[in-house]
Amino acid sequence: MVFEKFVQITFVWYWPGLVVMQQVVAHRFRLKPATIYRDRRASWVLRISGVGLAALYASGVHVTAQSIPVAVRIVGFPLMVGGFWLTYRSQSELGRNWIPRIGVRQGHKLVTTGPYAYMRNPLYAGIGLGAIGSALITADLLASVGVLLFWSSMLVRIPYEEAVMQQRFKRRYEEYYSVTPGLIPRLFRRRSS
Secondary structure (H helix, E strand, C coil), X not given: CHHHHHHHHHHHHHHHHHHHHHXXXXXXXXXXXXXXXXXXXXXXXXXXXXXXXHHHHHCCCCCECCCCCHHHHHHHHHHHHHHHHHHHXXXXXXXXXXXXXXXXXXXXXXXXXXXXXXXXXXXXXXXXXXXXXXXXHHCEHHHHHHHHHHHHHHHHHHHHHHHHHHHHHCHHHHHHHHHCCCCCCCCCCCCCC
């Protein structure tokens, strides 16, 4: 019973916490307007799935996978916390370059430090890791569907975003792309030449 209450509190506060964190980062760096590139496919997948899953969850529709042992569910907590930390570090490292949509701003810089030295998409990896953790903790099949929809939309969004970065940074991005993995980090920093 105590574990179930912990699960509810953790799950309920994790996702709003991500939204608040994004607003804090935006305010901290006083982000200015940017040139936004529309990726309607990934955006609509996220919007529709997010609203649909939130409506189902709020209406009390829960499909709990009772067969998942508590020990496995507990593993979800460090994944969720690690995902939250990676998301925060990634947004902080981007600083004024962070944009909630695909876009670039005047004076936009290619960030290759911090988590970006280990992988090209640590922000998405962090959100996805947190989503996997929360799905494990809750053992809710709707949360698992949410994880699948999130990663599906990222598989559509990431190539589009990387094309925008390639267009903006040209050769520098090609070099970064060739030595830095996408979503699964390398264990050691790459050597700078």
